[in-house]
Amino acid sequence: MTDSKQICFIGAGSMAEAILSGLLQHTDTKAEAITMINRQDKDRIETLQNRYGIISPENKEAAVRQADTVILATKPKDMDDALAQWGDQIQSGQRVISVAAGIPTPFIEERLSAHPPVVRAMPNTSSMVGASATALCPGRNAAEADLDEAIRIFSAIGTTVVVKEEEMDAVTGLSGSGPAYIYYLVEAMEQAGVNEGLSPAVARNLTLQTMAGAARMLLETGEEPSELRRRVTSPGGTTMAGLNTLEKHRFQEALIDAVHQARRRSQELGNAFPSPTPR
Ligand SMILES: NC(=O)C1=CN([C@@H]2O[C@H](COP(=O)(O)OP(=O)(O)OC[C@H]3O[C@@H](n4cnc5c(N)ncnc54)[C@H](O)[C@@H]3O)[C@@H](O)[C@H]2O)C=CC1
Numbered sequence: 348m349t350d351s352k353q354i355c356f357i358g359a360g361s362m363a364e365a366i367l368s369g370l371l372q373h374t375d376t377k378a379e380a381i382t383m384i385n386r387q388d389k390d391r392i393e394t395l396q397n398r399y400g401i402i403s404p405e406n407k408e409a410a411v412r413q414a415d416t417v418i419l420a421t422k423p424k425d426m427d428d429a430l431a432q433w434g435d436q437i438q439s440g441q442r443v444i445s446v447a448a449g450i451p452t453p454f455i456e457e458r459l460s461a462h463p464p465v466v467r468a469m470p471n472t473s474s475m476v477g478a479s480a481t482a483l484c485p486g487r488n489a490a491e492a493d494l495d496e497a498i499r500i501f502s503a504i505g506t507t508v509v510v511k512e513e514e515m516d517a518v519t520g521l522s523g524s525g526p527a528y529i530y531y532l533v534e535a536m537e538q539a540g541v542n543e544g545l546s547p548a549v550a551r552n553l554t555l556q557t558m559a560g561a562a563r564m565l566l567e568t569g570e571e572p573s574e575l576r577r578r579v580t581s582p583g584g585t586t587m588a589g590l591n592t593l594e595k596h597r598f599q600e601a602l603i604d605a606v607h608q609a610r611r612r613s614q615e616l617g618n619a620f621p622s623p624t625p626r
């Protein structure tokens with residue numbers, strides 16, 4: 348992605364940093380093309396300036412006004428205030444991308460008097476290493492070119508899919524929150540290795556490569572996970588003993604419920620921000 352387009356992040360937390368880092372490492376985007384605005388927290392912007400060389404704008408209003416794309420990356424609960432604070436700076440010729448969980452596009456559209464195009468995105472923090480799984484959906488003022496531009500940004504830092512807005516809560520529960528489930532699994536596998544007498548370093552090394560290898564097998568062979576699992580599982584062997592235990596503890600049911608509860612929570616966050624105008 349060759350780019351001189353200006354991007355302004357409103358909200359400079361974990362997700363904004365993951366996108367920023369991914370863009371700088373995996374595209375031709377220059378740090379000078381990125382501005383970041385954060386509430387109160389001057390230290391945070393200084394950290395990001397030192398880490399990435401991005402600009403902390405003197406005139407924050409102008410930075411929002413001058414961006415080609417404004418990325419809204421505050422917590423859902425802060426979005427209303429952030430739109431009240433910065434929304435009047437956003438012009439119709441700009442493009443807005445929101446990465447906030449749960450917040451429907453009409454909620455944002457109704458708070459932007461210039462009616463710019465809004466695209467909703469749900470990336471994940473693997474953006475940082477160019478490996479996000481991002482789902483996108485266009486708001487009512489977004490033309491194909493706006494969606495394409497958002498796809499272009501997020502394709503540079505991972506894979507993208509376009510979904511219907513009503514699918515965004517499910518996406519959030521699955522791939523938005525998903526990295527945390529995987530890290531949780533890694534924590535458990537490492538602990539298991541240590542419990543069985545391995546050093547923490549060896550347990551980590553083996554766990555991570557096992558995880559990475561299994562992911563690559565899935566991606567590169569295109570085989571079904573159930574088939575790949577079958578090939579590891581010799582009848583009466585060790586894997587079967589392990590899998591039977593996972594089944595006894597209802598491991599799959601627990602994961603399915605985790606995604607369901609995360610989806611439900613995303614929906615709940617959205618319900619807290621109703622949109623008065625029916626679409
Ligand atoms: N962390 C994750 O894995 C993912 C997060 N998201 C979404 O990204 C958004 C941000 O999440 P995180 O980065 O984790 O949160 P965070 O709390 O790390 O960052 C949010 C930042 O927004 C700033 N902020 C709040 N109000 C502001 C205002 N009025 N003007 C300027 N800055 C303001 C805060 O100071 C904070 O630094 C959330 O809406 C979340 O749902 C989406 C996908 C994954």
Ligand SMILES: O=C(O)[C@@H]1CCC=N1
Binds near residue numbers: 448519523524
């Ligand atoms: O936990 C959260 O609410 C955010 C949204 C998806 C991942 N993290």
